[in-house]
Amino acid sequence: MKNTQLRLGRRPQGEATMEDFEVTSEDIPDLGPGEVLVQNHYISIDPSSRTHWNDGQSYRAMMQIGEIVDVGTGGEVIASNNPDFAVGDMVTGGLGIQEYGISDGTNLQKADLSLAPLTSWMGGLGITGLTAYFGLLDVGKPQPGETVVVTGAAGAVGMIVGQIARIKGARAVGIAGSDEKCRFLTEELGFDGAVNYKDDLYGGLRECTPKRIDVIFDNIGGPMLDTIMRRLALRSRIVISGATSQYNTDDIYGPKNYLALATMRARMEGFIIFDYTDQYQKAREDMAGWMKEGKLKFRENLMDGRVEDYPAVLHSLYEGSNTGKMLMRLPAAQA
Amino acid sequence: MKNTQLRLGRRPQGEATMEDFEVTSEDIPDLGPGEVLVQNHYISIDPSSRTHWNDGQSYRAMMQIGEIVDVGTGGEVIASNNPDFAVGDMVTGGLGIQEYGISDGTNLQKADLSLAPLTSWMGGLGITGLTAYFGLLDVGKPQPGETVVVTGAAGAVGMIVGQIARIKGARAVGIAGSDEKCRFLTEELGFDGAVNYKDDLYGGLRECTPKRIDVIFDNIGGPMLDTIMRRLALRSRIVISGATSQYNTDDIYGPKNYLALATMRARMEGFIIFDYTDQYQKAREDMAGWMKEGKLKFRENLMDGRVEDYPAVLHSLYEGSNTGKMLMRLPAAQA
Numbered sequence: 248m249k250n251t252q253l254r255l256g257r258r259p260q261g262e263a264t265m266e267d268f269e270v271t272s273e274d275i276p277d278l279g280p281g282e283v284l285v286q287n288h289y290i291s292i293d294p295s296s297r298t299h300w301n302d303g304q305s306y307r308a309m310m311q312i313g314e315i316v317d318v319g320t321g322g323e324v325i326a327s328n329n330p331d332f333a334v335g336d337m338v339t340g341g342l343g344i345q346e347y348g349i350s351d352g353t354n355l356q357k358a359d360l361s362l363a364p365l366t367s368w369m370g371g372l373g374i375t376g377l378t379a380y381f382g383l384l385d386v387g388k389p390q391p392g393e394t395v396v397v398t399g400a401a402g403a404v405g406m407i408v409g410q411i412a413r414i415k416g417a418r419a420v421g422i423a424g425s426d427e428k429c430r431f432l433t434e435e436l437g438f439d440g441a442v443n444y445k446d447d448l449y450g451g452l453r454e455c456t457p458k459r460i461d462v463i464f465d466n467i468g469g470p471m472l473d474t475i476m477r478r479l480a481l482r483s484r485i486v487i488s489g490a491t492s493q494y495n496t497d498d499i500y501g502p503k504n505y506l507a508l509a510t511m512r513a514r515m516e517g518f519i520i521f522d523y524t525d526q527y528q529k530a531r532e533d534m535a536g537w538m539k540e541g542k543l544k545f546r547e548n549l550m551d552g553r554v555e556d557y558p559a560v561l562h563s564l565y566e567g568s569n570t571g572k573m574l575m576r577l578p579a580a581q582a
Numbered sequence: 583m584k585n586t587q588l589r590l591g592r593r594p595q596g597e598a599t600m601e602d603f604e605v606t607s608e609d610i611p612d613l614g615p616g617e618v619l620v621q622n623h624y625i626s627i628d629p630s631s632r633t634h635w636n637d638g639q640s641y642r643a644m645m646q647i648g649e650i651v652d653v654g655t656g657g658e659v660i661a662s663n664n665p666d667f668a669v670g671d672m673v674t675g676g677l678g679i680q681e682y683g684i685s686d687g688t689n690l691q692k693a694d695l696s697l698a699p700l701t702s703w704m705g706g707l708g709i710t711g712l713t714a715y716f717g718l719l720d721v722g723k724p725q726p727g728e729t730v731v732v733t734g735a736a737g738a739v740g741m742i743v744g745q746i747a748r749i750k751g752a753r754a755v756g757i758a759g760s761d762e763k764c765r766f767l768t769e770e771l772g773f774d775g776a777v778n779y780k781d782d783l784y785g786g787l788r789e790c791t792p793k794r795i796d797v798i799f800d801n802i803g804g805p806m807l808d809t810i811m812r813r814l815a816l817r818s819r820i821v822i823s824g825a826t827s828q829y830n831t832d833d834i835y836g837p838k839n840y841l842a843l844a845t846m847r848a849r850m851e852g853f854i855i856f857d858y859t860d861q862y863q864k865a866r867e868d869m870a871g872w873m874k875e876g877k878l879k880f881r882e883n884l885m886d887g888r889v890e891d892y893p894a895v896l897h898s899l900y901e902g903s904n905t906g907k908m909l910m911r912l913p914a915a916q917a
Contacts, residue, residue, distance in 0.1 A: 468841070473836070487840065487841065487843050487844045488844070489844075490841055493841070498838075499838040499839070499840075499841065500836065500838070501808070501835065501836030501837040501838040501839070501840055502836040502837070502840060503833075503834040503835070503836040504834070504836070505822065505834075505836055505837060505840070505850065506803070506822065506825055506828070506834065506852075507852075508822050508850060508851060508852035509822045509823070509824075509852030509853065509854070510852070510854075511852065512852055512853055512854055512857065513851070513852060514849050514850065514851035514852070515840070515843060515849065515850045515851070516843060516848070516849035516850070516851075517841075517842075517843035517844030517845070517846065517847055517848060517849070518844070518847055519844070519845070519847055522847065
């Protein structure tokens with residue numbers, strides 16, 4: 248049995264293209280003691296993956312040239328020497344871009360399909376949802392009646408941030424890149440307002456945030472964040488979750504309005520989801536509960552592809568046409 | 583008796599010059615009930631004053647064209663209808679750039695000359711020192727053994743920040759613009775390290791901060807802050823106290839390394855000293871105590887001038903030649 252893999256071939260300049268990767272094919276080795284063989288069904292498509300391909304500092308080890316591209320995965324256990332995992336179990340984990348992955352189990356989580364499909368365990372109930380949950384509640388700390396603005400609001404993290412903000416009694420305003428996405432936010436997800444940044448971002452914001460902004464949950468960065476910062480309220484919080492607009496450039500756009508932090512006694516703060524590992528369980532219970540009550544909706548955007556299609560699928564994410572959690576569905580799940 | 587005053591004539595473009603101001607001369611009116619007449623001896627020279635002359639948002643009302651330029655002052659009560667103030671009392675306050683000021687007493691504080699001279703009450707024991715105290719202790723929160731880096735370290739606020747950091751058991755590293763200032767910081771004030779930013783800022787920092795940086799207390803902004811942010815430690819705090827390098831331009835330099843806030847789980851936060859009014863007394867007692875024990879030294883840089891010399895004196899501050907709290911000494915105190 249052969250395993251097709253995508254490896255980092257060189258460090259990309261700007262946006263990654265197929266030339267930056269290398270497709271390899273290997274025999275699958277025999278399982279050692281305690282090991283689990285997983286056939287991947289889904290590959291998580293995350294803008295932040297790009298940041299691991301640079302040289303330099305990050306919150307995790309940089310990927311080395313020649314390594315299998317390190318992303319989140321979902322799949323099925325097809326062989327197991329590990330008593331915690333049985334053949335047929337559906338699992339999420341970080342097995343990287345390949346058809347099959349071998350794990351000692353420590354980086355796998357079983358997905359309870361009676362609660363939600365595997366794709367939701369890779370989205371709203373996975374790292375994506377946890378990022379929204381802890382970033383908003385632990386860093387942003389919205390209070391009832393406050394106004395939360397989220398960028399990339401129709402994206403995987405953003406759509407959950409807005410819904411949790413509302414669950415906590417805050418007003419949710421989303422920034423997105425089309426009228427269709429804005430309608431999705433207000434009509435399907437219950438956001439209190441949505442602004443198409445391709446129209447008049449500041450004018451739209453002013454209308455949607457009459458009492459200014461208490462929490463910005465930022466996934467995009469760049470001039471968009473800068474414009475939004477002009478609407479900060481006193482003692483507001485800016486959660487730096489990501490900066491999709493800045494991942495493909497070396498010439499980062501710094502927020503010129505950072506002095507508003509002084510005038511507004513505000514703070515801008517980052518976080519790393521892996522610091523919250525010991526609270527994942529509680530968060531997943533909260534979110535599954537809200538999901539059951541109909542207060543929290545997930546959406547996944549599945550794109551069929553093979554391992555070698557990853558760069559093209561990632562490109563479509565950067566183009567801004569995505570709504571919800573984007574996953575590449577591998578042939579194993581396309582049947 | 584005539585009172586010479588400096589008024590805002592128009593909103594400056596870039597650095598303010600004499601053409602942006604208007605010198606007026608008025609009769610001093612009779613004192614009303616409860617009023618106090620103060621002859622100003624000193625005018626506080628603060629880079630942040632420039633920010634009040636722009637149109638637009640700030641933490642306080644913008645100055646209007648035609649108003650007396652609003653800065654901190656120190657002087658002597660020469661007439662009083664207010665039982666709280668006697669002729670001969672030395673007071674600090676915000677009477678603006680003029681030879682004489684009338685107040686109902688609410689914006690005046692008596693200076694206890696048995697403890698420190700009037701000039702210290704305008705510096706280390708005044709708003710300047712309070713800014714260092716609350717910004718460092720309440721926002722930066724340095725812990726024993728942590729490393730604090732302060733920009734504009736030989737300036738009025740910076741020199742106090744470093745000394746308080748040491749009093750609290752942290753390591754203090756100052757950034758300043760000459761070898762002479764660096765020697766002043768390490769040899770006279772006891773800073774653990776100092777870097778002349780005109781040499782190799784990053785290289786010097788790396789040497790002085792082997793365990794990276796836990797607190798940045800920033801008075802300068804611009805590319806300097808950006809470079810320093812490359813040395814942030816996990817869970818570090820950046821205190822935005824000022825941005826002297828950015829006050830004379832409309833094209834603010836935003837910190838390109840702001841994404842380090844995410845990778846380092848760090849935060850950047852501003853504050854306004856006037857939020858701490860009810861704690862001033864405690865802070866002043868702390869600082870006066872440290873001063874008596876020889877742990878906290880103040881330095882004032884007095885420049886003789888008349889009301890109309892203010893723009894030139896302020897210019898010398900921006901030129902970077904100042905060490906300590908800069909005050910313009912008016913003729914009333916030059917005798």
